[in-house]
Amino acid sequence: MVPPRAGSDCGVPQDDGPDHHARLLQCHAIGREKQIHGYGEAIKWHRERGIDPDTLRKWEEALICVGSIPGLEIDSWSKETLVINVLVANVLRALNRYFVGIEHHVERVMKLLNVESSDIRVVGIHGIGGTGKTTIARFIYKRIFDLFDGCSFLENVREHTKKPGGLDNLQGQLVSDLLGVTHGQIHSVDDGIKSIRSRLLHKKVLIVLDDIEPSFELTPILSILDSLGSGSRIIITTRDEQALDKFEVSLKYEVGGMREEEVDELFCSHAFRGRPAPADLATLSKKIVSTIGRLPLTVEVVGSYLYSKSKEVWEQTLNELRKVPEPQVQQKLMVIIKALPDKQRLIFLDIACFFIGEDKSVACYLWSDRDSASGSVLEVLINSSIVKIENDKLWMHDQLRDLGRDIVLEKHLKPGKHSRLWSHEQARCAGE
Ligand SMILES: Nc1ncnc2c1ncn2[C@@H]1O[C@H](COP(=O)(O)OP(=O)(O)OP(=O)(O)O)[C@@H](O)[C@H]1O
Ligand SMILES: [Mg+2]
Structure with missing residues (x-):
């Protein structure tokens, strides 16, 4: 008989280091039902085979801790692979590691x-x-x-x-x-x-x-x-x-553009986070994929922006994207920036002009005077892949940064009228 080891069906290496915890987390998602029976039996099996009580206690504590994390409701899902897809897509997204092709x-x-x-x-x-x-x-x-x-x-x-x-x-x-x-x-x-x-x-x-x-x-x-x-x-x-x-x-x-099936995969990974496309969005998703262009940056930003948005927002975005000719990357990105609510757009512009490479907490502290909800507004921008956090520092792609700065520059042509000044040159001209 195969020993009933907790997580033995997860395909993750067995040890009590970080991989072990990853395995426990992975199994946690597989099903509460299975977890209760599987883990209880597994702990018993290990105890009978002489695993020292201290190690067993650590495993049990880890399981209790994991069990108390609010997770995905999977009881109604028939396929475990689906759950795993969602978890993997979310973790890879969080780590900025979802790469296609x-x-x-x-x-x-x-x-x-x-x-x-x-x-x-x-x-x-x-x-x-x-x-x-x-x-x-x-x-x-x-x-x-x-x-x-x-x-x-x-x-x-x-x-x-x-x-x-x-x-x-x-x-x-x-x-x-x-x-x-x-x-x-x-x-x-x-x-x-x-x-x-x-x-x-x-x-x-x-x-x-x-x-x-x-x-x-x-x-x-x-x-x-x-x-x-x-x-x-x-x-x-x-x-x-x-x-x-x-x-x-x-x-x-x-480096040419991505192939259509790659665009589709990347778009869906951001727009549906590993879940299959809901029936009412499946056709729209295909239409957006064929309009969005072949560049991973645009695919990532548009897909992330549309995640959990209503069908109406998907339709509006498709219409706007259709108005932009193919190679205009910044104009495609502009569709998303224009659609942002005011608070998000202001924070986007501040980061583009001042805060790239700055500590997230410093920027939030400065914004807190203007808006106490700035932290959650920033989270929305991060979830939309417009802003990223690297080592606690704010970062955005140079295409998005340039877009933000162009918006500020174009709004008022004279430097003295710009809402934000970020270079010595601008500040000097503004003072003249
Ligand atoms: N194969 C890929 N799969 C998924 N995402 C990708 C892939 N290649 C690039 N990206 C994402 O697309 C964005 C743009 O990529 P990158 O910065 O490498 O482009 P670039 O060609 O260097 O742009 P630039 O000329 O503006 O410097 C990044 O957010 C990156 O994570
Ligand atoms: Mg580059």
Whole structure:
């Protein structure tokens, strides 16, 4: 007879570490009925086989604790797989980990990178904004970074170079990443570059330069290339293929839009969170999928916004989306931003203009003067995938940020009339 171990049918590894708790949680969802009988028998089975009482007590406490968490009502659901789908979709969403079709891109870029070969290679990933270039570069970086002696992922280079001293800061980050020292220990960028040349000479490094424009002066950063060791790899992502031509990158990968079935999968994962589409929304869902475009960013934002909304809202959104021609990513996103109630739109604009990278609690504290419900308004924006939280800091995609800033700029053309000023330049013009 197979021992009646709690969770033995969940396919999760057996131990008493975090995986064990994950298994308990997974089983909790499978059914209260099964849980009561299954766990009681399982604990008895383990006790009879001499598992020490302390460990058993910890397991029992964990089960009681899990049992008291209000969960999904699953009694009326006939298929356990459905419950598991919902849980998995929700957890992956919460972790920002629901990716569709990414492996296909990763494999193609990995072929160009050919990490086994000993030459120095620069590979470019290009495609329009929101198509998934940074995401692909992150996947690859995580997969291969430990094959190198040093590595650095310089994210959003375009954004950084717009700030005063931005290029120096990037060089500083590159130096500190590759040498494993903090910025404070680098006296000047030139010193850092010299250190890289001497200390990483002939060492194998991996560098990602994310979001490059043709107009960039990258020579100072790229000046270290000639001192890199064999097997080194540089990955450049850009919206503009000309940037790759400018830096003579011949190994290129173009990220196209998602396939329709991928759009459908991603959209449904956000709009229905793992549940099957309700009958009255199934046709609408297909229509939205064929109108929404092929970019994961738009699919994620529109799908998340529509989650648990009424059929009327779905119909209005479809009508608005239909008015926007295909490649206009920002205009598709604008459909959602326009539909936000005032409070949500104000908070969206504040984050776009001021609070990206700021602590969530700091922003909430500042908003609390204006609106005591700002925390819950922010939650709605997070659930709509418009705003994300990374390490307790507020974040939004650069396409959404630019959209928000354009809204502020377009409302009043004169800087003095803008509702928000976020750059020195704007503040200076406003004061004139
Ligand atoms: N394959 C995918 N499946 C699901 N979501 C994805 C996928 N690829 C990207 N995304 C999501 O789409 C959004 C845009 O992706 P990303 O930032 O990588 O685009 P990008 O091409 O770098 O855009 P930009 O040119 O504006 O920098 C992100 O929120 C990301 O999580
Ligand atoms: Mg990007």
